[in-house]
Amino acid sequence: MSSFRPEYIHDIPRHWAAQTPAAPCLFESGTVITYGELWQRIEAARDWLAAQGVGEGDRVMVVGENCNEMVVTLFASSLLHAWPIQVNARLSAREIDNIRDHAQPALVLFTGHVSGVAAAHGARLGAQASGCPVFADGVLALRAASAPERVASAQARQVATLIYTSGTTGAPKGVMVPHVGLTHFARISATSRDMGQADVAYGALPMSHIFGIATVLMATLYAGASLFMRPRFDGNDVFEALASPGVTILQGVPTMFTRILAVAAAHGAGPGKYPRLRYLYTGGAPLDPTLKRDVETLFGQPLHHGYGITEYAGSLFITRMEAPRADCSAGHIVEGVEIEITDDAGAPLPAGERGQIRVRGPGVMLGYYRNPEQTAEALLPGGWLNTGDLGYLDADGALYISGRSKDLIIRSGFNVYPIEVESVINAFPGVRQSAVVGRPASDGNEEVVAFIETQEGASVDPKALDAYLRESLAPYKRPAEIRTVDVIPTTASGKLLKQPLRALLD
Secondary structure, eight states: OTTOOOSSTTHHHHHHHHHOTTSEEEEETTEEEEHHHHHHHHHHHHHHHHHTTOOTTOEEEEEEOSSHHHHHHHHHHHHTTOEEEEEETTSOHHHHHHHHHHHOOSEEEEETTTOHHHHHHHHHHTOEEOOOTTSOTTEEEEEOSSOOOOOOHHHHTTEEEEEEOOOSSSSOOEEEEEHHHHHHHHHHHHHHTTOOTTOEEEEOSOTTSHIIIIIIIIHHHHTTOEEEEOSSOOHHHHHHHHHTTOOOEEEEOHHHHHHHHHHHGGGTOOTTSOTTOOEEEEOSSOOOHHHHHHHHHHHTSOEEEEEEOTTBSSEEEEOOTTSOOSSOOOOEEOTTOEEEEEOTTSOBOOTTOOEEEEEESTTBOOOBTTOHHHHHHHEEGGGEEEEEEEEEEOTTSOEEEEEEGGGOEEETTEEEOHHHHHHHHHTSTTEEEEEEEEEEOGGGOEEEEEEEEEOTTOOOOHHHHHHHHHHHSOGGGSOSEEEEOSSOOBOTTSOBOOHHHHHHHO
16 A cells, blocks of 8 residues: 555545445445445546536635535546635635635535535525536536636646635635645555555545545545545434444544543443444644543543644644554654744754744645735745644654644743643533633733633532632633633634634623
8 A cells, every 4th residue: 555656636546446446435325435436426527527617727616515526526626637625614604705706716516415504605606506417416516707717737736625724814825735745645644544445434524624635535545445424523423433334443623522522421432332443533633631531531542643734735743553642742753744843033942842833844835825925924945834833842752732823822921822721621520621812911911711611511610610720720821710601612623713712802
């Protein structure tokens, strides 16, 4: 497997369609699509897209939730050297319209057959039945009123997909993800997890997110394994998939594992109940030690971790299968990646000192589409990418994430890293998860404010929590206020969304 070196992402399904056409590729809604069948659909969709006028350098936008049509369109667009743009249908009308206006796609598809919100977006914009012979009824299509400007051939052939970031303010940013980065990481990811054709990966992470595209989809298909696709995440559904068809690889963001824990008792889950399950992995956000402990206790095996960002095609750090960690580090650097921890001026810092994380390697984005100013801020001389994250390396090279530089709270002249405070709060009985933000105070100072979501049926005694935090945190790290909310908001991909919480403080 590791000797396979695809040039383009579409080379991956084409390889297995030639090698093992009868092998299962996608489990979806009680049906199984083999690699041979998937490739036939990809070729048919390519021909249909070409008939709609889509060609090299065009953009094809898919507003949807996970389904085979999203996978087929991704690879069919790649065959034409057009740029697929997978957009989560659960975004608002404003967000969808902003992305469409910025990307200027030649064609927009809506996966209305698996997503009521996608159907609603399509109806709002006047989309019609697609007519593509390999798409399900209910997939809608909207053609551009006039032919958009095409990207020049040299750049068109480098970019595998555009991924729009889940920022909460400002204009949308379309990350130009390179083929060389996705194909490289597909090999790295599959190899690091020792994936083979017998594996079945759980696929509820949105294909609109780099985690869903790179770590889940590309790595699974690179290994010739199969993917159990779900249009959206549901904790109860996870246990059904673990029972049948017997998921072996379970990956998700931390909030997904929080939801799994919340329903585990109803399924009688426990160590050894799902003998086919062999690998647990979380990424997309820092790992909380309480969550790690609880997940490992539930399944009786390690919860692996890694670090990646949208602007890099795949994980930069992964914990090693052969040496699972007891801590919450993001593991060690993957093949082909370089890292520097620097101060604000860009000077490298020694091991153990916290600073800005800069990386370079084959997965570095080619820039933000139609946004040279922000591209120049992120892509630094020498091929380095400024991640915007803070962290440090320990003596053996393991990476610890401290958080986003924009989330850093300055309190009484001290740096407060929200992840540290959140980890302490999350360990308190009755707390399901928490989110910590800064609130401007006098003289440029900030106050620490925590939002907590409680476990179902539980209540948290404010006095007991306050006493616990006084024992566990230095005075400058303690929240000035703690608010209980029904549900802490998350992005469509499951990351904690702090901007709405900050808005509550205004």
